Structure formats: structure tokens, C-alpha cells
Amino acid sequence: GQNIDQPTEMTATEGAIVQINCTYQTSGFNGLFWYQQHAGEAPTFLSYNVLDGLEEKGRFSSFLSRSKGYSYLLLKELQMKDSASYLCAVRDGGGGNKLTFGTGTQLKVEL
Amino acid sequence: DAGVIQSPRHEVTEMGQEVTLRCKPISGHDYLFWYRQTMMRGLELLIYFNNNVPIDDSGMPEDRFSAKMPNASFSTLKIQPSEPRDSAVYFCASSHDRVGKPQHFGDGTRLSIL
Numbered sequence: 001g002q003n004i005d006q007p008t009e010m011t012a013t014e015g016a017i018v019q020i021n022c023t024y025q026t027s028g029f030n031g032l033f034w035y036q037q038h039a040g041e042a043p044t045f046l047s048y049n050v051l052d053g054l055e056e057k058g059r060f061s062s063f064l065s066r067s068k069g070y071s072y073l074l075l076k077e078l079q080m081k082d083s084a085s086y087l088c089a090v091r092d093g094g095g096g097n098k099l100t101f102g103t104g105t106q107l108k109v110e111l
Numbered sequence: 112d113a114g115v116i117q118s119p120r121h122e123v124t125e126m127g128q129e130v131t132l133r134c135k136p137i138s139g140h141d142y143l144f145w146y147r148q149t150m151m152r153g154l155e156l157l158i159y160f161n162n163n164v165p166i167d168d169s170g171m172p173e174d175r176f177s178a179k180m181p182n183a184s185f186s187t188l189k190i191q192p193s194e195p196r197d198s199a200v201y202f203c204a205s206s207h208d209r210v211g212k213p214q215h216f217g218d219g220t221r222l223s224i225l
């Protein structure tokens with residue numbers, strides 16, 4: 001099975017940098033995804049990591065350490081519109097594209 | 112390109128009634144997933160299909176839930192009879208069968224069982 005842990009809530013200031021951590025314990029691993037979900041909307045894909053290291057995509061970056069079962073999502077130059085829930089999801093080690101999602105980190109960006 | 116399309120967007124019905132949720136995946140996607148999201152339990156996978164065949168239904172709560180995928184462009188999730196604890200947002204998602212390809216989610220069906 002999969003066990004995924006994320007902080008429940010975080011608060012940050014507009015213009016700042018925030019790091020959202022995710023730790024996982026899995027029976028198999030074939031990649032880690034980050035999704036953003038605004039209130040009342042569907043999750044939308046942000047990033048994917050399968051090898052160790054940092055993947056950068058504009059203001060968002062995601063890091064993975066497979067040996068530590070650890071990932072983080074880094075958001076730079078925070079904007080009010082970044083207030084949302086951020087979901088970490090691990091892809092199953094078996095065949096297929098099955099994901100197990102964490103419960104999400106609710107980020108609030110304040111002035 | 113059209114995304115994943117779900118219907119209805121909202122459903123309010125009385126306990127004991129049959130509920131049918133519908134999903135049209137993105138054309139060309141091999142996988143289709145049904146999820147349920149609640150405040151208490153987060154996003155839970157109910158069942159998923161590969162090339163219209165159910166692969167893993169271990170997340171289906173009980174026999175009151177059933178899902179079908181008669182063809183590559185349509186799937187249904189049915190609850191019969193419905194109960195108040197089934198109230199949740201139900202998402203459908205689809206993806207390609209390639210490493211690293213993300214799942215794309217529909218807008219969800221907000222289901223309230225009174």
C-alpha cells in the first residue's frame with residue numbers, strides 16, 4: 001500500500017517563497033505528481049518527478065529524493081491566486097497509471 | 112481540445128434513489144479513473160479502467176456502487192440505493208498509457224443525498 005503525508009495547512013505572504021513537503025512510504029514507486037486544486041474546482045496537474053532532483057517550471061519547482069521518500073513543491077513570488085490546496089500523488093509501482101493522493105496542503109496567501 | 116466531461120454537475124436526490132454519474136474521457140486516453148472527494152477522507156480512487164476493462168475496483172465502498180465503461184468514450188458510476196453518507200464530489204479522470212503522463216480531471220459531480 002501507499003502512505004502519503006503532507007501538512008494540512010500553510011500560510012504565506014504575497015511575494016514570498018513557500019515550500020510544501022510530502023513524504024511517502026510505498027510498496028512500489030513509479031513517479032510523483034503535484035496537483036493544484038482551487039476551492040470548488042478540479043485538480044490540475046502541476047509537475048512530475050520520477051528521478052532524483054529538481055524540476056523547474058516557471059514560478060513552481062518540484063524536488064524528489066527517492067531514497068528518503070521525500071518531495072517538495074516550491075512556489076516563488078507568491079500571488080493571491082496561488083491560494084489553493086496542493087496535492088501530492090504517488091504513482092503505483094505496478095503496471096498502469098494508478099495514483100494514490102495525499103490529503104492535500106491548504107495554502108493561504110495573505111497580503 | 113475538449114477535456115474530460117462529466118454530467119451532471121450537481122445532483123440532489125433523496126436517500127434510496129438511484130444515482131447515475133456520467134463521464135466522457137479525453138479522446139485517445141487509455142485509462143479512466145473514478146474518484147470520490149470528501150473533507151474527511153480527501154481524494155479516494157474508487158475504480159479504474161484500461162482500454163474499457165476494469166482493472167482495480169478495490170476502492171468501491173460496497174455493492175451499492177457499480178461502474179461500467181461500454182466503450183472508449185463513455186463511462187458511468189451508479190449508486191443504488193443511495194445513502195446520505197454518499198454525499199461527496201465525484202471526479203472522473205483520464206490519462207494516456209505512458210510514463211509521466213498526468214491524469215486530467217473533469218469538473219466533478221457534486222452529489223447531495225438527503
